[in-house]
Amino acid sequence: MTVKGKVHKYGDNVDTDVIIPARYLNTSVHSELAKHCMEDIDKDFVNKVQQGDIMVAKENFGCGSSREHAPIAIKASGISCVIAATFARIFYRNSINTALPILECREAAERIDNGDEVEINFDTGEIKNVTKNEAYHAEPFPDFIKEIIDAGGLMNSIKEKK
Protein backbone atom coordinates (compact mmCIF):
# COMPACT_ATOMS: atom_id res chain seq x y z
CA MET A 1 0.00 0.00 0.00
CA THR A 2 1.24 3.49 -0.83
CA VAL A 3 0.08 6.98 0.09
CA LYS A 4 1.12 10.33 -1.35
CA GLY A 5 0.54 13.82 -0.05
CA LYS A 6 1.78 17.20 1.02
CA VAL A 7 3.65 17.53 4.30
CA HIS A 8 2.60 19.48 7.38
CA LYS A 9 5.79 19.77 9.44
CA TYR A 10 6.13 20.28 13.21
CA GLY A 11 8.97 20.23 15.77
CA ASP A 12 9.82 18.37 18.99
CA ASN A 13 7.42 17.29 21.76
CA VAL A 14 4.14 17.95 19.95
CA ASP A 15 1.80 17.09 22.84
CA THR A 16 -1.73 15.73 22.86
CA ASP A 17 -3.03 18.99 24.36
CA VAL A 18 -2.12 20.86 21.16
CA ILE A 19 -3.18 17.98 18.87
CA ILE A 20 -6.66 18.13 20.40
CA PRO A 21 -7.20 20.51 23.35
CA ALA A 22 -9.10 19.08 26.33
CA ARG A 23 -11.81 21.71 25.94
CA TYR A 24 -13.05 19.71 22.95
CA LEU A 25 -12.96 16.32 24.68
CA ASN A 26 -16.59 16.59 25.70
CA THR A 27 -17.32 14.83 22.42
CA SER A 28 -15.92 11.72 20.80
CA VAL A 29 -17.49 12.33 17.38
CA HIS A 30 -14.60 11.96 14.91
CA SER A 31 -15.63 14.75 12.53
CA GLU A 32 -16.08 17.22 15.41
CA LEU A 33 -12.65 16.38 16.83
CA ALA A 34 -11.13 16.85 13.37
CA LYS A 35 -12.43 20.44 13.28
CA HIS A 36 -10.07 21.37 16.13
CA CYS A 37 -7.06 19.25 15.25
CA MET A 38 -3.72 21.07 15.92
CA GLU A 39 -5.67 24.24 16.76
CA ASP A 40 -3.38 25.47 19.55
CA ILE A 41 -0.15 25.01 17.57
CA ASP A 42 -1.31 25.68 13.99
CA LYS A 43 -4.66 27.47 13.77
CA ASP A 44 -4.70 27.17 9.98
CA PHE A 45 -4.09 23.41 9.82
CA VAL A 46 -7.76 22.46 9.46
CA ASN A 47 -8.14 24.85 6.53
CA LYS A 48 -4.92 23.78 4.79
CA VAL A 49 -5.09 20.00 5.19
CA GLN A 50 -6.15 17.91 2.20
CA GLN A 51 -7.25 14.28 2.21
CA GLY A 52 -4.12 12.10 2.06
CA ASP A 53 -1.68 14.70 3.40
CA ILE A 54 1.20 13.61 5.62
CA MET A 55 2.27 14.91 9.03
CA VAL A 56 5.98 14.98 9.89
CA ALA A 57 7.49 15.91 13.28
CA LYS A 58 10.70 15.48 15.24
CA GLU A 59 11.18 13.93 18.72
CA ASN A 60 8.55 12.54 21.13
CA PHE A 61 5.47 13.18 18.98
CA GLY A 62 2.18 12.78 20.87
CA CYS A 63 3.55 13.14 24.38
CA GLY A 64 1.22 13.78 27.29
CA SER A 65 -2.25 12.43 27.75
CA SER A 66 -3.57 9.02 26.73
CA ARG A 67 -6.48 10.53 24.83
CA GLU A 68 -7.20 8.42 21.76
CA HIS A 69 -9.00 11.53 20.54
CA ALA A 70 -5.53 12.64 19.34
CA PRO A 71 -4.87 9.96 16.68
CA ILE A 72 -8.61 9.98 15.92
CA ALA A 73 -8.56 13.74 15.23
CA ILE A 74 -5.46 13.45 13.04
CA LYS A 75 -6.89 10.56 11.05
CA ALA A 76 -10.31 12.19 10.69
CA SER A 77 -8.68 15.41 9.46
CA GLY A 78 -7.47 13.49 6.40
CA ILE A 79 -3.87 12.74 7.35
CA SER A 80 -2.76 9.42 5.81
CA CYS A 81 0.44 8.90 7.84
CA VAL A 82 2.47 10.49 10.63
CA ILE A 83 6.27 10.29 10.43
CA ALA A 84 8.42 11.26 13.44
CA ALA A 85 11.92 10.69 14.77
CA THR A 86 10.32 9.18 17.90
CA PHE A 87 6.78 8.83 19.23
CA ALA A 88 5.56 9.01 22.82
CA ARG A 89 4.61 5.49 23.79
CA ILE A 90 0.87 5.85 24.44
CA PHE A 91 0.36 7.73 21.17
CA TYR A 92 2.38 5.01 19.42
CA ARG A 93 0.18 2.18 20.69
CA ASN A 94 -3.03 4.18 20.19
CA SER A 95 -2.08 4.69 16.55
CA ILE A 96 -1.44 0.99 16.06
CA ASN A 97 -4.65 0.06 17.88
CA THR A 98 -6.74 2.49 15.82
CA ALA A 99 -4.88 1.74 12.56
CA LEU A 100 -3.49 5.25 12.00
CA PRO A 101 -0.34 4.56 9.96
CA ILE A 102 2.79 5.90 11.68
CA LEU A 103 6.47 5.51 10.87
CA GLU A 104 9.55 6.17 12.98
CA CYS A 105 12.34 7.57 10.81
CA ARG A 106 14.84 10.10 12.12
CA GLU A 107 16.33 10.90 8.71
CA ALA A 108 12.92 11.63 7.21
CA ALA A 109 12.01 13.74 10.25
CA GLU A 110 15.14 15.81 9.76
CA ARG A 111 15.20 16.13 5.96
CA ILE A 112 11.54 16.66 5.07
CA ASP A 113 10.33 20.27 5.09
CA ASN A 114 6.90 21.79 5.35
CA GLY A 115 5.10 21.60 2.01
CA ASP A 116 7.26 18.82 0.51
CA GLU A 117 5.46 16.20 -1.56
CA VAL A 118 6.10 12.75 -0.06
CA GLU A 119 5.18 9.22 -1.14
CA ILE A 120 5.22 6.31 1.34
CA ASN A 121 5.30 2.59 0.62
CA PHE A 122 4.15 0.81 3.80
CA ASP A 123 5.19 -2.64 2.57
CA THR A 124 8.82 -1.69 2.09
CA GLY A 125 9.03 1.22 4.57
CA GLU A 126 10.36 3.48 1.82
CA ILE A 127 9.62 7.20 2.16
CA LYS A 128 10.15 9.07 -1.11
CA ASN A 129 10.54 12.85 -1.00
CA VAL A 130 9.28 13.81 -4.46
CA THR A 131 10.08 17.52 -3.98
CA LYS A 132 13.71 16.94 -2.96
CA ASN A 133 14.18 13.75 -4.98
CA GLU A 134 15.43 11.85 -1.92
CA ALA A 135 14.47 8.58 -0.25
CA TYR A 136 14.57 7.49 3.40
CA HIS A 137 13.91 4.14 4.99
CA ALA A 138 11.78 3.35 8.05
CA GLU A 139 12.04 0.03 9.90
CA PRO A 140 8.95 -2.06 9.16
CA PHE A 141 6.82 -3.17 12.15
CA PRO A 142 7.44 -6.56 13.77
CA ASP A 143 4.91 -9.25 12.71
CA PHE A 144 3.09 -9.09 16.06
CA ILE A 145 2.21 -5.43 15.48
CA LYS A 146 1.77 -5.78 11.72
CA GLU A 147 -1.00 -8.31 12.38
CA ILE A 148 -2.91 -5.70 14.41
CA ILE A 149 -2.47 -3.06 11.71
CA ASP A 150 -3.34 -5.45 8.88
CA ALA A 151 -6.52 -6.48 10.71
CA GLY A 152 -7.52 -2.80 10.77
CA GLY A 153 -6.82 -2.21 14.46
CA LEU A 154 -6.82 -4.03 17.81
CA MET A 155 -10.56 -4.67 18.07
CA ASN A 156 -10.68 -6.31 14.64
CA SER A 157 -7.65 -8.37 15.52
CA ILE A 158 -9.08 -9.76 18.79
CA LYS A 159 -12.43 -10.33 17.08
CA GLU A 160 -10.69 -12.36 14.37
CA LYS A 161 -8.91 -14.48 16.98
CA LYS A 162 -12.11 -15.22 18.89
Added chain:
Amino acid sequence: MGMTMTQKILADHCGLESVKAGQLINCRLDMVLGNDVTTPVAINEFNKFGFTSVFDKEKISMVMDHFTPNKDIKAAGLTKCCRDFAGEYKIKNYFDVGTVGIEHALLPEQGIVASGDVIIGADSHTCTYGALGAFSTGVGSTDMAAGMATGMAWFKVPAAIKFNLTGKLKPYVSGKDVILHIIGMIGVDGALYKSMEFSGEGLPNLSMDDRFTMANMAIEAGAKNGIFEVDDKTIEYQKGRVNREYKIYKADDDAEYEKVYDIDLSEIGMTVACPHLPENTRPVEELGDIEIDQVVIGSCTNGRIEDMRAAAEVLKGKKVASRVRCIVIPATQQIYLDAMKEGLLEIFINAGCAVSTPTCGPCLGGHMGILAAGEKAVSTTNRNFVGRMGDVTSEIYLSSPAVAAASAVLGRIGSPYDLK
Protein backbone atom coordinates in the same frame (compact mmCIF):
# COMPACT_ATOMS: atom_id res chain seq x y z
CA MET B 1 20.47 -12.55 32.83
CA GLY B 2 18.29 -11.35 35.70
CA MET B 3 15.07 -9.41 35.35
CA THR B 4 13.99 -5.99 36.59
CA MET B 5 10.99 -5.69 38.90
CA THR B 6 8.75 -4.74 35.95
CA GLN B 7 10.01 -7.64 33.84
CA LYS B 8 9.30 -10.14 36.65
CA ILE B 9 5.72 -8.91 37.05
CA LEU B 10 5.16 -9.04 33.29
CA ALA B 11 6.69 -12.53 32.97
CA ASP B 12 4.37 -13.83 35.69
CA HIS B 13 1.35 -12.32 33.97
CA CYS B 14 2.07 -13.75 30.52
CA GLY B 15 2.89 -17.24 31.73
CA LEU B 16 6.58 -17.19 30.86
CA GLU B 17 9.56 -18.08 33.05
CA SER B 18 11.37 -14.99 31.92
CA VAL B 19 11.06 -12.09 29.51
CA LYS B 20 13.58 -9.67 28.12
CA ALA B 21 13.51 -6.07 26.95
CA GLY B 22 11.97 -5.67 23.50
CA GLN B 23 9.94 -8.87 23.63
CA LEU B 24 6.27 -8.55 22.59
CA ILE B 25 3.88 -10.30 24.97
CA ASN B 26 0.20 -10.69 25.80
CA CYS B 27 -0.50 -10.17 29.51
CA ARG B 28 -3.30 -11.05 31.89
CA LEU B 29 -4.75 -7.94 33.51
CA ASP B 30 -5.70 -7.45 37.17
CA MET B 31 -7.46 -4.13 36.60
CA VAL B 32 -8.75 -2.13 33.63
CA LEU B 33 -9.50 1.54 34.31
CA GLY B 34 -11.15 4.40 32.48
CA ASN B 35 -12.53 7.86 33.21
CA ASP B 36 -15.45 9.93 31.91
CA VAL B 37 -13.43 11.22 28.91
CA THR B 38 -11.83 7.97 27.75
CA THR B 39 -14.42 5.35 28.75
CA PRO B 40 -17.16 6.46 26.30
CA VAL B 41 -14.71 5.95 23.41
CA ALA B 42 -13.96 2.46 24.79
CA ILE B 43 -17.65 1.64 25.23
CA ASN B 44 -18.28 2.71 21.65
CA GLU B 45 -15.55 0.33 20.41
CA PHE B 46 -16.79 -2.47 22.71
CA ASN B 47 -20.33 -2.17 21.34
CA LYS B 48 -19.29 -1.60 17.72
CA PHE B 49 -17.45 -4.91 17.65
CA GLY B 50 -20.40 -6.74 19.13
CA PHE B 51 -19.06 -7.74 22.53
CA THR B 52 -21.81 -8.62 24.99
CA SER B 53 -19.88 -9.54 28.14
CA VAL B 54 -16.94 -8.22 30.16
CA PHE B 55 -14.07 -10.46 31.27
CA ASP B 56 -14.61 -9.73 34.99
CA LYS B 57 -16.99 -7.10 36.39
CA GLU B 58 -14.86 -6.80 39.53
CA LYS B 59 -11.68 -5.99 37.60
CA ILE B 60 -12.96 -2.93 35.76
CA SER B 61 -13.00 0.56 37.28
CA MET B 62 -14.83 3.56 35.86
CA VAL B 63 -14.12 6.86 37.58
CA MET B 64 -16.12 9.96 36.61
CA ASP B 65 -13.53 12.54 37.59
CA HIS B 66 -12.50 14.74 34.66
CA PHE B 67 -15.47 16.94 33.74
CA THR B 68 -17.56 16.24 36.85
CA PRO B 69 -19.79 17.45 38.38
CA ASN B 70 -20.90 17.57 34.72
CA LYS B 71 -19.56 20.83 33.33
CA ASP B 72 -21.88 21.03 30.33
CA ILE B 73 -24.50 19.09 28.41
CA LYS B 74 -21.96 17.15 26.34
CA ALA B 75 -20.05 16.14 29.48
CA ALA B 76 -23.33 15.03 31.03
CA GLY B 77 -23.77 12.77 28.01
CA LEU B 78 -20.33 11.22 28.59
CA THR B 79 -21.05 10.27 32.21
CA LYS B 80 -24.50 8.99 31.26
CA CYS B 81 -22.91 6.70 28.69
CA CYS B 82 -20.58 5.28 31.38
CA ARG B 83 -23.34 5.06 34.02
CA ASP B 84 -25.63 3.11 31.68
CA PHE B 85 -22.84 0.70 30.68
CA ALA B 86 -21.75 0.19 34.31
CA GLY B 87 -25.34 -0.55 35.25
CA GLU B 88 -25.89 -3.00 32.40
CA TYR B 89 -22.67 -4.92 33.02
CA LYS B 90 -22.78 -4.58 36.85
CA ILE B 91 -19.32 -2.97 36.98
CA LYS B 92 -18.35 -3.10 40.66
CA ASN B 93 -15.96 -0.16 40.83
CA TYR B 94 -18.06 2.57 39.25
CA PHE B 95 -17.55 5.95 40.95
CA ASP B 96 -19.77 8.93 40.30
CA VAL B 97 -20.46 12.30 41.95
CA GLY B 98 -20.74 11.73 45.71
CA THR B 99 -18.31 8.82 45.90
CA VAL B 100 -15.90 9.83 43.17
CA GLY B 101 -12.35 11.01 43.72
CA ILE B 102 -9.54 11.64 41.27
CA GLU B 103 -8.89 8.16 39.89
CA HIS B 104 -5.21 7.81 40.79
CA ALA B 105 -5.75 8.92 44.38
CA LEU B 106 -8.96 6.91 44.69
CA LEU B 107 -7.94 3.44 43.51
CA PRO B 108 -5.01 2.97 45.93
CA GLU B 109 -6.98 4.57 48.79
CA GLN B 110 -9.84 2.11 48.26
CA GLY B 111 -7.48 -0.88 48.02
CA ILE B 112 -8.62 -1.61 44.44
CA VAL B 113 -5.02 -1.88 43.18
CA ALA B 114 -2.17 -3.65 44.96
CA SER B 115 1.49 -4.65 44.81
CA GLY B 116 2.35 -7.00 41.95
CA ASP B 117 -0.76 -6.22 39.88
CA VAL B 118 -0.73 -5.57 36.15
CA ILE B 119 -3.00 -2.57 35.58
CA ILE B 120 -3.91 -0.65 32.43
CA GLY B 121 -5.84 2.59 32.49
CA ALA B 122 -7.13 4.79 29.73
CA ASP B 123 -5.44 7.73 31.39
CA SER B 124 -1.78 8.54 31.06
CA HIS B 125 -1.24 8.98 34.81
CA THR B 126 -2.20 5.36 35.49
CA CYS B 127 1.53 4.89 36.13
CA THR B 128 0.80 6.25 39.66
CA TYR B 129 0.15 2.75 41.09
CA GLY B 130 3.78 1.87 40.53
CA ALA B 131 4.23 3.44 43.97
CA LEU B 132 2.69 0.22 45.33
CA GLY B 133 5.11 -1.98 43.40
CA ALA B 134 2.58 -2.76 40.66
CA PHE B 135 3.13 -2.66 36.88
CA SER B 136 0.74 0.04 35.87
CA THR B 137 0.61 1.98 32.64
CA GLY B 138 -1.53 4.37 30.66
CA VAL B 139 -3.11 3.19 27.42
CA GLY B 140 -5.80 4.39 25.04
CA SER B 141 -9.51 3.72 24.87
CA THR B 142 -9.18 0.87 22.36
CA ASP B 143 -6.82 -0.93 24.76
CA MET B 144 -9.42 -0.37 27.46
CA ALA B 145 -12.17 -1.81 25.24
CA ALA B 146 -10.06 -4.86 24.39
CA GLY B 147 -9.08 -5.20 28.05
CA MET B 148 -12.70 -5.11 29.21
CA ALA B 149 -13.63 -7.76 26.64
CA THR B 150 -10.69 -10.13 27.03
CA GLY B 151 -8.79 -9.26 30.24
CA MET B 152 -5.61 -9.08 28.19
CA ALA B 153 -3.29 -6.43 26.76
CA TRP B 154 -0.22 -6.50 24.52
CA PHE B 155 3.06 -4.99 25.70
CA LYS B 156 6.58 -4.57 24.52
CA VAL B 157 8.71 -5.52 27.54
CA PRO B 158 10.52 -2.34 28.59
CA ALA B 159 14.17 -1.84 29.39
CA ALA B 160 14.75 0.05 32.62
CA ILE B 161 16.53 2.97 34.23
CA LYS B 162 17.31 2.62 37.92
CA PHE B 163 17.15 5.47 40.41
CA ASN B 164 19.15 4.60 43.49
CA LEU B 165 17.83 6.84 46.28
CA THR B 166 19.91 7.83 49.30
CA GLY B 167 19.55 10.43 52.05
CA LYS B 168 16.60 12.30 53.44
CA LEU B 169 14.53 15.23 52.13
CA LYS B 170 15.10 18.73 53.51
CA PRO B 171 12.21 20.67 55.11
CA TYR B 172 9.54 21.82 52.61
CA VAL B 173 11.00 19.50 49.94
CA SER B 174 8.67 16.72 48.75
CA GLY B 175 8.31 13.90 46.25
CA LYS B 176 7.14 16.52 43.72
CA ASP B 177 10.47 18.31 43.91
CA VAL B 178 12.31 15.00 43.49
CA ILE B 179 10.41 13.98 40.37
CA LEU B 180 10.62 17.48 38.84
CA HIS B 181 14.36 17.42 39.54
CA ILE B 182 14.66 14.03 37.81
CA ILE B 183 12.59 15.11 34.76
CA GLY B 184 14.74 18.25 34.52
CA MET B 185 17.80 16.02 34.56
CA ILE B 186 16.73 13.37 32.00
CA GLY B 187 14.20 15.35 29.88
CA VAL B 188 10.61 14.74 28.79
CA ASP B 189 11.69 11.81 26.64
CA GLY B 190 14.54 10.70 28.91
CA ALA B 191 12.81 7.45 29.81
CA LEU B 192 10.89 6.95 26.55
CA TYR B 193 9.40 3.42 26.32
CA LYS B 194 11.30 2.45 29.53
CA SER B 195 10.62 1.65 33.19
CA MET B 196 11.84 3.98 35.91
CA GLU B 197 12.65 1.79 38.92
CA PHE B 198 13.10 3.45 42.30
CA SER B 199 14.91 1.77 45.19
CA GLY B 200 17.82 2.30 47.56
CA GLU B 201 18.50 3.01 51.19
CA GLY B 202 16.78 6.40 50.97
CA LEU B 203 13.46 4.80 49.99
CA PRO B 204 12.13 4.42 53.58
CA ASN B 205 12.54 8.19 53.94
CA LEU B 206 9.85 8.80 51.31
CA SER B 207 6.21 8.65 52.42
CA MET B 208 3.65 6.77 50.33
CA ASP B 209 2.20 10.11 49.19
CA ASP B 210 5.68 11.19 48.01
CA ARG B 211 5.98 7.93 46.08
CA PHE B 212 2.53 8.28 44.46
CA THR B 213 3.51 11.78 43.27
CA MET B 214 6.80 10.52 41.83
CA ALA B 215 5.33 7.45 40.08
CA ASN B 216 2.51 9.67 38.79
CA MET B 217 4.90 11.84 36.78
CA ALA B 218 6.98 9.01 35.28
CA ILE B 219 4.95 9.59 32.09
CA GLU B 220 6.27 13.16 32.02
CA ALA B 221 9.71 11.65 31.35
CA GLY B 222 8.14 9.51 28.61
CA ALA B 223 8.33 6.35 30.73
CA LYS B 224 6.11 3.33 30.26
CA ASN B 225 5.92 2.97 34.02
CA GLY B 226 7.48 4.11 37.26
CA ILE B 227 7.83 1.49 39.97
CA PHE B 228 8.98 1.46 43.60
CA GLU B 229 10.45 -1.44 45.50
CA VAL B 230 7.99 -2.67 48.13
CA ASP B 231 8.98 -1.98 51.75
CA ASP B 232 7.32 -1.87 55.18
CA LYS B 233 5.60 1.41 54.34
CA THR B 234 3.98 -0.10 51.24
CA ILE B 235 2.77 -3.11 53.23
CA GLU B 236 1.50 -0.90 56.06
CA TYR B 237 -0.37 1.34 53.58
CA GLN B 238 -2.20 -1.64 52.08
CA LYS B 239 -3.31 -3.02 55.48
CA GLY B 240 -7.05 -2.58 55.88
CA ARG B 241 -7.35 -1.42 52.27
CA VAL B 242 -6.45 -4.43 50.13
CA ASN B 243 -8.66 -7.39 51.07
CA ARG B 244 -6.99 -9.99 48.91
CA GLU B 245 -3.66 -11.70 48.47
CA TYR B 246 -1.04 -9.71 46.64
CA LYS B 247 2.45 -10.58 45.50
CA ILE B 248 5.67 -8.72 46.19
CA TYR B 249 8.26 -8.74 43.42
CA LYS B 250 11.86 -7.67 43.73
CA ALA B 251 14.35 -7.00 40.94
CA ASP B 252 17.03 -9.67 40.52
CA ASP B 253 20.47 -8.67 41.80
CA ASP B 254 21.85 -9.09 38.28
CA ALA B 255 18.98 -7.27 36.54
CA GLU B 256 20.11 -5.21 33.58
CA TYR B 257 19.61 -1.44 33.62
CA GLU B 258 20.36 0.89 30.72
CA LYS B 259 21.44 3.49 33.22
CA VAL B 260 21.70 3.90 36.97
CA TYR B 261 21.29 7.33 38.57
CA ASP B 262 22.27 7.97 42.17
CA ILE B 263 19.86 10.47 43.69
CA ASP B 264 20.81 11.98 47.05
CA LEU B 265 17.46 13.22 48.39
CA SER B 266 19.19 15.63 50.78
CA GLU B 267 20.68 17.56 47.84
CA ILE B 268 17.36 18.34 46.16
CA GLY B 269 15.78 21.74 46.71
CA MET B 270 12.33 23.16 46.00
CA THR B 271 11.95 22.86 42.22
CA VAL B 272 9.63 24.55 39.73
CA ALA B 273 8.98 23.54 36.09
CA CYS B 274 8.62 26.64 33.92
CA PRO B 275 6.48 26.93 30.75
CA HIS B 276 5.94 24.98 28.52
CA LEU B 277 7.53 21.62 29.35
CA PRO B 278 7.94 19.72 32.64
CA GLU B 279 11.69 19.44 31.90
CA ASN B 280 12.20 23.23 32.15
CA THR B 281 13.02 23.01 35.83
CA ARG B 282 14.74 25.53 38.06
CA PRO B 283 15.30 25.96 41.78
CA VAL B 284 12.53 28.18 43.15
CA GLU B 285 15.10 30.68 44.45
CA GLU B 286 16.32 31.40 40.90
CA LEU B 287 12.99 32.34 39.36
CA GLY B 288 13.05 36.04 40.11
CA ASP B 289 9.94 38.17 40.41
CA ILE B 290 7.14 36.43 38.49
CA GLU B 291 3.69 37.74 39.37
CA ILE B 292 0.87 35.22 39.23
CA ASP B 293 -2.90 35.21 38.77
CA GLN B 294 -3.94 31.77 39.95
CA VAL B 295 -2.80 28.88 42.14
CA VAL B 296 -4.17 25.34 41.93
CA ILE B 297 -3.43 22.87 44.73
CA GLY B 298 -4.77 19.41 43.92
CA SER B 299 -4.84 16.79 41.10
CA CYS B 300 -3.78 13.15 40.81
CA THR B 301 -0.24 14.38 41.39
CA ASN B 302 -0.70 16.44 44.55
CA GLY B 303 -4.24 16.22 45.95
CA ARG B 304 -3.52 13.78 48.79
CA ILE B 305 -3.71 14.43 52.52
CA GLU B 306 -0.02 15.19 52.95
CA ASP B 307 -0.32 17.73 50.15
CA MET B 308 -3.27 19.35 51.93
CA ARG B 309 -1.26 19.43 55.16
CA ALA B 310 1.79 20.94 53.46
CA ALA B 311 -0.33 23.69 51.88
CA ALA B 312 -2.22 24.36 55.13
CA GLU B 313 1.00 24.63 57.11
CA VAL B 314 2.10 27.47 54.83
CA LEU B 315 -1.32 29.15 54.57
CA LYS B 316 -2.20 29.02 58.29
CA GLY B 317 -2.95 32.52 59.54
CA LYS B 318 -2.00 34.07 56.17
CA LYS B 319 -4.08 35.62 53.37
CA VAL B 320 -3.94 34.83 49.67
CA ALA B 321 -2.69 37.92 47.78
CA SER B 322 -5.58 40.10 46.63
CA ARG B 323 -5.14 39.55 42.88
CA VAL B 324 -4.60 35.80 43.13
CA ARG B 325 -7.30 33.12 42.91
CA CYS B 326 -6.25 30.07 44.94
CA ILE B 327 -8.19 26.86 44.28
CA VAL B 328 -7.72 23.85 46.58
CA ILE B 329 -9.07 20.48 45.49
CA PRO B 330 -8.77 17.48 47.83
CA ALA B 331 -8.48 14.48 45.50
CA THR B 332 -11.03 12.17 47.15
CA GLN B 333 -14.02 12.36 49.49
CA GLN B 334 -11.94 10.65 52.21
CA ILE B 335 -9.15 13.22 51.83
CA TYR B 336 -11.80 15.97 51.92
CA LEU B 337 -13.21 14.51 55.16
CA ASP B 338 -9.78 14.08 56.72
CA ALA B 339 -8.84 17.64 55.76
CA MET B 340 -12.06 18.83 57.34
CA LYS B 341 -11.47 16.90 60.58
CA GLU B 342 -7.91 18.18 60.80
CA GLY B 343 -9.10 21.76 60.38
CA LEU B 344 -7.26 22.21 57.09
CA LEU B 345 -10.32 23.34 55.14
CA GLU B 346 -10.90 26.08 57.70
CA ILE B 347 -7.32 27.26 57.20
CA PHE B 348 -7.82 27.33 53.43
CA ILE B 349 -11.13 29.20 53.56
CA ASN B 350 -9.86 31.69 56.14
CA ALA B 351 -6.87 32.34 53.90
CA GLY B 352 -9.21 33.16 51.01
CA CYS B 353 -8.97 29.93 48.98
CA ALA B 354 -11.82 28.28 47.12
CA VAL B 355 -12.18 24.62 48.18
CA SER B 356 -13.75 22.31 45.63
CA THR B 357 -15.26 18.85 45.49
CA PRO B 358 -12.86 16.30 43.92
CA THR B 359 -12.34 16.85 40.17
CA CYS B 360 -9.51 16.89 37.62
CA GLY B 361 -11.16 20.09 36.26
CA PRO B 362 -8.52 22.83 36.04
CA CYS B 363 -5.48 20.55 35.47
CA LEU B 364 -6.50 19.89 31.87
CA GLY B 365 -8.35 23.14 31.29
CA GLY B 366 -11.68 21.37 31.66
CA HIS B 367 -13.45 23.59 34.16
CA MET B 368 -13.16 24.97 37.72
CA GLY B 369 -10.37 27.45 37.05
CA ILE B 370 -9.57 28.24 33.40
CA LEU B 371 -6.84 30.78 32.62
CA ALA B 372 -7.40 33.92 30.51
CA ALA B 373 -5.01 35.22 27.84
CA GLY B 374 -1.61 36.08 29.29
CA GLU B 375 -2.39 34.83 32.80
CA LYS B 376 0.18 32.93 34.87
CA ALA B 377 -0.55 30.08 37.27
CA VAL B 378 1.41 28.09 39.81
CA SER B 379 -0.06 24.62 39.89
CA THR B 380 0.68 21.37 41.72
CA THR B 381 -0.51 19.47 38.64
CA ASN B 382 1.66 17.58 36.15
CA ARG B 383 1.69 19.32 32.76
CA ASN B 384 2.52 22.86 31.70
CA PHE B 385 1.97 22.44 27.96
CA VAL B 386 0.77 25.32 25.77
CA GLY B 387 -2.92 25.96 26.47
CA ARG B 388 -3.21 23.11 28.97
CA MET B 389 -5.15 25.14 31.55
CA GLY B 390 -6.82 27.66 29.28
CA ASP B 391 -5.87 30.29 26.71
CA VAL B 392 -2.87 29.42 24.51
CA THR B 393 -1.01 32.49 25.79
CA SER B 394 -1.43 31.54 29.47
CA GLU B 395 1.54 30.10 31.37
CA ILE B 396 1.80 27.30 33.93
CA TYR B 397 4.54 26.81 36.52
CA LEU B 398 4.51 23.36 38.14
CA SER B 399 5.46 23.09 41.80
CA SER B 400 4.92 21.33 45.11
CA PRO B 401 1.98 22.24 47.38
CA ALA B 402 4.31 24.14 49.75
CA VAL B 403 5.67 26.35 46.96
CA ALA B 404 2.18 26.80 45.44
CA ALA B 405 0.75 27.87 48.82
CA ALA B 406 3.61 30.28 49.47
CA SER B 407 3.23 31.74 45.98
CA ALA B 408 -0.50 32.29 46.58
CA VAL B 409 0.30 34.45 49.61
CA LEU B 410 3.21 36.26 47.96
CA GLY B 411 1.35 36.95 44.72
CA ARG B 412 4.52 35.85 42.95
CA ILE B 413 6.44 32.59 42.69
CA GLY B 414 8.33 31.96 45.91
CA SER B 415 9.05 29.54 48.70
CA PRO B 416 7.73 29.28 52.27
CA TYR B 417 11.03 30.83 53.45
CA ASP B 418 10.08 34.07 51.64
CA LEU B 419 7.12 34.40 54.03
CA LYS B 420 9.27 34.46 57.13
